[in-house]
Amino acid sequence: MRRRPPVPAAARAILARDRLALARLITKVENRDHGVAPVLQALYPHTGRAAVIGLTGPLGVGKSSLVNSLLQLLRKAGKRVGVIGVDPSSPFSGGSVLGDRIRIDRDPADTGIFFRSMASRGHPGGLAAATREVVRLLDAFGMEVVLLETAGTGQVDVEIGAVASTNVVVLVPHLGDEVQSLKAGLFEIADVFCVNKCDLPGADGAARYLAELVGLTPRSDAWRPRVVQASTVLGTGIDELWAAVEAHEAYLRTSGSFEKGNRTRLEAEVLELYRERILAGAVAQVEGSPELRRLLDEVEARRLDPRAAADSLYERNHARRRPRS
Amino acid sequence: MARESRRPPIRVLIAKPGLDGHDRGAKIVARALRDAGMEVIYAGLRQTPEEIVESALEEDVDLIGLSILSGAHMVLFPRVLNLLRSRKAARIPLFAGGIIPDEDARKLRKLGVKAIFGPGASLEEIVRTARSIARPRT
Numbered sequence: 186m187r188r189r190p191p192v193p194a195a196a197r198a199i200l201a202r203d204r205l206a207l208a209r210l211i212t213k214v215e216n217r218d219h220g221v222a223p224v225l226q227a228l229y230p231h232t233g234r235a236a237v238i239g240l241t242g243p244l245g246v247g248k249s250s251l252v253n254s255l256l257q258l259l260r261k262a263g264k265r266v267g268v269i270g271v272d273p274s275s276p277f278s279g280g281s282v283l284g285d286r287i288r289i290d291r292d293p294a295d296t297g298i299f300f301r302s303m304a305s306r307g308h309p310g311g312l313a314a315a316t317r318e319v320v321r322l323l324d325a326f327g328m329e330v331v332l333l334e335t336a337g338t339g340q341v342d343v344e345i346g347a348v349a350s351t352n353v354v355v356l357v358p359h360l361g362d363e364v365q366s367l368k369a370g371l372f373e374i375a376d377v378f379c380v381n382k383c384d385l386p387g388a389d390g391a392a393r394y395l396a397e398l399v400g401l402t403p404r405s406d407a408w409r410p411r412v413v414q415a416s417t418v419l420g421t422g423i424d425e426l427w428a429a430v431e432a433h434e435a436y437l438r439t440s441g442s443f444e445k446g447n448r449t450r451l452e453a454e455v456l457e458l459y460r461e462r463i464l465a466g467a468v469a470q471v472e473g474s475p476e477l478r479r480l481l482d483e484v485e486a487r488r489l490d491p492r493a494a495a496d497s498l499y500e501r502n503h504a505r506r507r508p509r510s
Numbered sequence: 511m512a513r514e515s516r517r518p519p520i521r522v523l524i525a526k527p528g529l530d531g532h533d534r535g536a537k538i539v540a541r542a543l544r545d546a547g548m549e550v551i552y553a554g555l556r557q558t559p560e561e562i563v564e565s566a567l568e569e570d571v572d573l574i575g576l577s578i579l580s581g582a583h584m585v586l587f588p589r590v591l592n593l594l595r596s597r598k599a600a601r602i603p604l605f606a607g608g609i610i611p612d613e614d615a616r617k618l619r620k621l622g623v624k625a626i627f628g629p630g631a632s633l634e635e636i637v638r639t640a641r642s643i644a645r646p647r648t
């Protein structure tokens with residue numbers, strides 16, 4: 186057996202629930218700082234306890250408002266809650282306005298909450314590349330529930346299915362009949378549908394319609410997605426929403442689906458990190474090389490097309506050599 | 511991703527303390543900072559000093575910008591600065607925007623507010639200053 190390396194100070198600070206240390210470590214993880222690898226490794230055995238609940242849905246349907254309502258409910262029940270709100274980065278400037286905090290109403294002295302905004306930083310699918318690791322930090326920190334709000338840039342960010350164990354798709358009454366035109370994969374990942382803003386007309390119809398669609402759509406497991414109506418304005422339906430989430434979490438544990446889903450998520454994560462690592466290394470290997478310069482000369486002179494140049498780089502630098510016989 | 515070779519973006523908290531209820535100016539500044547490549551955590555209206563400081567710490571920002579019109583600046587800014595100090599976060603620089611008389615502005619600078627912008631300040635100037643006073647990453 187390998188001897189265990191000493192636990193890094195940053196990891197000890199997280200386990201001791203040092204909020205400042207958590208905030209700083211999240212920044213490093215976001216910035217893809219390779220120095221955090223031993224810290225993440227040391228914290229990993231302390232993770233896997235939090236229920237990770239995703240909220241996705243189009244912009245403006247009330248995801249952040251629902252996060253706020255759930256936060257109040259969970260704090261009353263004594264649960265420690267981490268929240269991550271993801272917003273898109275501008276493809277032009279790389280900057281971002283992260284506005285999910287506006288809807289959160291909380292006592293700043295309440296240490297049972299940790300809220301963090303994240304910019305997607307060019308990562309597609311409504312999450313950031315580091316979101317999974319940040320979820321894990323909140324988990325190691327001792328948060329019992331992590332609420333994860335996606336950017337909601339597209340319609341429904343189906344990538345959330347690769348991170349959260351229960352996924353809530355939030356819609357509003359008038360979106361009910363547009364649901365079929367929403368992104369494919371919606372029904373695969375939706376464990377709970379929430380028709381928010383049910384103080385507006387049309388909510389009953391939308392909920393009925395969704396329930397019908399749910400009945401018609403086959404799933405790979407035996408869970409039958411629930412449809413709930415809520416209004417953060419009236420404060421109604423929040424208990425029902427949480428009950429539906431809990432029912433799904435209970436289903437996961439009793440049916441063995443949790444382990445299965447978890448393994449799938451872990452596989453996706455390992456492969457993604459592997460891809461990231463390979464990409465960065467492979468690109469760095471040829472960037473600025475004389476070979477690349479030479480190829481660019483050819484491309485510029487229109488003797489070689491860009492794809493042929495890339496193929497040539499790949500063949501010479503990365504293609505696996507045939508074993509000599 | 512292409513952005514990986516660049517330096518990580520500056521994170522800045524923009525909030526509006528005080529009771530007056532409009533935040534157009536703060537939103538315009540937030541967008542200008544975003545367009546300059548920063549990640550702007552927009553905390554919104556009626557933020558108490560305690561909320562502002564807690565948000566700044568959780569979000570691990572490099573800079574705080576507060577917009578204020580209500581005239582309560584001589585109470586609110588010193589309170590935020592004191593809270594930052596007591597939370598061992600005095601290294602996070604603070605800038606202010608709003609209608610602040612020269613005499614008060616002088617006092618606030620002495621207390622540690624890094625920059626103060628009146629209604630006439632240009633967005634270019636605000637962005638440039640924000641970039642230069644943001645806490646360097648260690």
Ligand SMILES: Nc1nc2c(ncn2[C@@H]2O[C@H](COP(=O)(O)OP(=O)(O)O)[C@@H](O)[C@H]2O)c(=O)[nH]1
Nearest residue numbers: 244245246247248249250288381382416417418
């Ligand atoms: N009528 C109504 N409006 C709501 C409700 N929940 C949220 N909103 C409003 O919808 C807008 C978008 O809310 P937000 O939570 O930021 O949506 P997000 O973009 O999905 O996170 C805000 O103006 C909210 O006040 C609701 O239950 N009823």
Ligand SMILES: [Mg+2]
Nearest residue numbers: 248249284285
């Ligand atoms: Mg939101």
